[in-house]
Amino acid sequence: MMLSETQREVLGGKTCQLLWDVGMKVESGAIAGAMLARGCRQAPSGRICVPLQLIEEMTVSQRPTQDADQRDQELHYYCGVDWAHHVIWHKKQEDIRRALETRLLMPAFDCGPTTYYDYQSHRSVPVDTTIFIEMMKFAQATPEIGYISTWYRQDAPQAIERIESLILGLRHTDKVDGIEAIDPAAIKYLKEISEIVTQRPGDSSYLAGSECITSPLILEKRSAEDIVERKRCGIHRYHVASMPTIGISTPTTIAGSVVMTAAEILGGMAACYACDPESDLSGRAISLVADMRNGSNTPSGPEPTLVNLAVKELFDAWWGGHLWVEVFFSPFAKRPGLQAVVENFSGLWRYATLLGNPAIPYPGMGTLNSGGTGSPVQFMLDMEIRKSQFALGRPIVLDDDHLPFADICQAVADDAGFLDSDHTLRHCRDLWTSRLFLTDNPDPNRWAGDEKAILDACDRMWRENLRKYEPPRWPEDTLKALDNVLAKAKKEFSVV
Numbered sequence: 001m002m003l004s005e006t007q008r009e010v011l012g013g014k015t016c017q018l019l020w021d022v023g024m025k026v027e028s029g030a031i032a033g034a035m036l037a038r039g040c041r042q043a044p045s046g047r048i049c050v051p052l053q054l055i056e057e058m059t060v061s062q063r064p065t066q067d068a069d070q071r072d073q074e075l076h077y078y079c080g081v082d083w084a085h086h087v088i089w090h091k092k093q094e095d096i097r098r099a100l101e102t103r104l105l106m107p108a109f110d111c112g113p114t115t116y117y118d119y120q121s122h123r124s125v126p127v128d129t130t131i132f133i134e135m136m137k138f139a140q141a142t143p144e145i146g147y148i149s150t151w152y153r154q155d156a157p158q159a160i161e162r163i164e165s166l167i168l169g170l171r172h173t174d175k176v177d178g179i180e181a182i183d184p185a186a187i188k189y190l191k192e193i194s195e196i197v198t199q200r201p202g203d204s205s206y207l208a209g210s211e212c213i214t215s216p217l218i219l220e221k222r223s224a225e226d227i228v229e230r231k232r233c234g235i236h237r238y239h240v241a242s243m244p245t246i247g248i249s250t251p252t253t254i255a256g257s258v259v260m261t262a263a264e265i266l267g268g269m270a271a272c273y274a275c276d277p278e279s280d281l282s283g284r285a286i287s288l289v290a291d292m293r294n295g296s297n298t299p300s301g302p303e304p305t306l307v308n309l310a311v312k313e314l315f316d317a318w319w320g321g322h323l324w325v326e327v328f329f330s331p332f333a334k335r336p337g338l339q340a341v342v343e344n345f346s347g348l349w350r351y352a353t354l355l356g357n358p359a360i361p362y363p364g365m366g367t368l369n370s371g372g373t374g375s376p377v378q379f380m381l382d383m384e385i386r387k388s389q390f391a392l393g394r395p396i397v398l399d400d401d402h403l404p405f406a407d408i409c410q411a412v413a414d415d416a417g418f419l420d421s422d423h424t425l426r427h428c429r430d431l432w433t434s435r436l437f438l439t440d441n442p443d444p445n446r447w448a449g450d451e452k453a454i455l456d457a458c459d460r461m462w463r464e465n466l467r468k469y470e471p472p473r474w475p476e477d478t479l480k481a482l483d484n485v486l487a488k489a490k491k492e493f494s495v496v
Contacts (some may be wrong), residue, residue: 002306002354003313009256011310012318015262024267026218028224031271040272047217050270055319058273062281062320068323069282077360080107081284081324083147083207086177087238089205090198094148104278104292106383106389108139110330111208112179113148113374117335119459123374124334126154132165137460138376141469144383148269150179159493160486162191166206167482171437172195174472180209182221184205184229189489191233196481202234210241210284211272213264215249219271227272235277240268245297246288246307254303258310261285266309266319282322285311286329288370297487298332299370300343318441327341327363328436330371335380337451340368344382361389384436391432401426413421435461 003011023040026032036042038057041049069340072093073085077102087096099105115124116131125131139148150169153161162182169176180195181187187207194206198494200493211223227238242264244250250257264284272281280466287304288297315323328347333339344364352360364386366379396402404423411418416422435456442449490496 001313004185006079008314010160011258012263012314014259014264014440015314016055017268018217018259018263019050019055019267020052021049022217024219024264024271026219026220026224026271028228031224031275035271035274040274048271050267054166054270054274057277057283058270058316059320061273061277062322063337065441066316070316073324078294079146079378080110080363080365081326082111082149084106085208086147086205089178089237098171104144104387106144106386107365108142108145108148108379109135109151109374110149110365110371112151113367113372114152114154115369115373116151117368117373117375117377119336119375119377119455121205122335124369127151127319129153129157129168131488133172134373134466135376136176137469138466139175140472141409141465142383142462143468144387145175147177148173148175150176150244151218157182157493160186160489160495162186163193163489164486166193167486168192170472170474170482171479172471173384174474178208181207181211181226183226186489186491187226187229187235188233189485191235192436192485193482196478196485203235204235204237207235208239211268213240213242213268213463214265215244216243216260217264217267219268223268227275230232231276231279233318234300234400235375236276238269238272238279239282240265240272241284241286242268243288245290246303247292250287250307254306254310257287257307258304258314259441260435261287261307265315265323269319276465280325283315285325286326288329297370299329300347302350304329305347305354311355322328327360330367330369331364332370334369334373336368336375336381340364341381341385342448354457362386377455377458380461381436381454384434384458388432388434396465465467 023043024047035048035115038054039051040054041433043049072088075087080088087093095124114127116127117124132151135151138147144478150165152166154165162179164188168178191206194203195201198205206312211227214220216309242261244261246252246257246464252261265285269281270285274280276410287307288299289303291298291303312325313325317406328344328351331340331343333343344362348360354356363384364373364382368375368378407423436454441446447453
């Protein structure tokens with residue numbers, strides 16, 4: 001535990017007091033009405049004040065699944081939060097655990113970039129359909145990628161972009177995961193796509209996303225409509241997230257930020273519970289911190305880790321758990337390279353140190369710019385680091401082939417080595433080697449050994465993977481059904 005019992009009591013108490021004394025601004029009459037019917041009161045300011053009784057009722061409903069959710073959360077060390085959720089919705093937890101014992105599998109590009117870092121021109125550009133398809137193909141052609149996010153295209157009609165992008169992604173890879181609806185009107189179509197792909201009536205596993213709380217303590221109109229529409233469509237699953245910036249939308253101090261962040265998530269979950277008491281409820285803390293030198297919001301300082309994990313401890317102790325926290329959200333670095341690697345490693349070190357868990361792997365997955373930019377060059381660099389960590393987990397085998405004791409004795413007696421032995425020939429490929437981090441001495445005529453040489457190699461490597469692309473094999477009736485969904489959405493939203 002990071003917090004003492006006294007700290008948990010004080011911070012938990014102040015969180016509940018904030019929700020009752022000041023309350024949450026709820027930009028939905030339907031949700032406000034449901035909360036008032038559950039014992040909330042409306043303050044003169046119009047905010048909805050949440051009583052301890054409602055929080056306790058919600059907590060009781062969360063407790064029976066708290067341990068199972070905590071075990072599921074362990075998947076995100078390897079899969080990241082978004083892929084882990086997708087695995088859970090498909091009920092594939094044990095399958096992925098078994099796969100991870102023998103294979104390196106990792107997520108790519110977190111929850112979906114809006115810009116792409118073009119390494120060859122050294123600039124970030126908006127994601128368009130060409131880039132989108134190329135990244136889907138890259139994921140499909142790279143065996144270590146277990147999932148890729150559905151990038152946000154900027155050249156598509158925004159009314160149908162999420163629907164069209166999911167279908168376009170599925171046409172090019174079977175590794176794409178659930179996506180944020182953005183517009184609640186798209187929810188019913190994402191549910192229909194889920195049913196078509198999984199062949200499970202009522203399935204909604206390709207709908208991800210969250211009900212985002214806006215600071216200070218505002219359940220804004222879009223997220224409120226998302227809750228209402230999910231319930232209308234029979235999707236009883238809500239994920240409440242707060243993404244505050246320490247020093248801007250919360251106090252600069254850790255304690256003040258913990259109370260603010262916890263209150264936003266707890267208030268949002270209480271609102272969902274009031275509307276849909278039998279639902280699957282979870283929360284997510286993604287703190288950033290203001291860089292007081294320039295006003296930038298960054299996840300890369302130590303304070304976000306402290307706030308995130310403290311909020312999680314409060315939920316685990318008082319409110320039935322189900323609060324998810326990334327190992328590290330994303331580098332703030334705007335371009336691939338050393339800064340992004342250092343930020344990833346620093347974020348990992350802080351998280352692992354506070355939890356006392358040194359086995360958590362490196363969290364990089366090709367994102368930059370606080371998750372807004374995707375870079376396949378950075379992904380290849382991140383993947384190479386993950387490969388080296390994965391190799392560390394191989395067991396020490398003690399059979400006669402791996403411990404050739406007679407051969408060892410003979411070699412010692414003969415003052416000989418092992419390089420030209422049959423044993424070395426059999427096992428030399430067991431040794432971990434890197435295509436990226438070479439052991440040659442730097443030589444301008446061969447390998448410069450600097451950051452640019454490594455990134456140039458990463459650029460070549462991901463393009464080599466892309467050339468091996470083969471499309472997924474979906475049944476024709478599945479593809480036709482997906483096209484029909486898109487046609488219906490275009491008609492509804494008047495998109496030509």
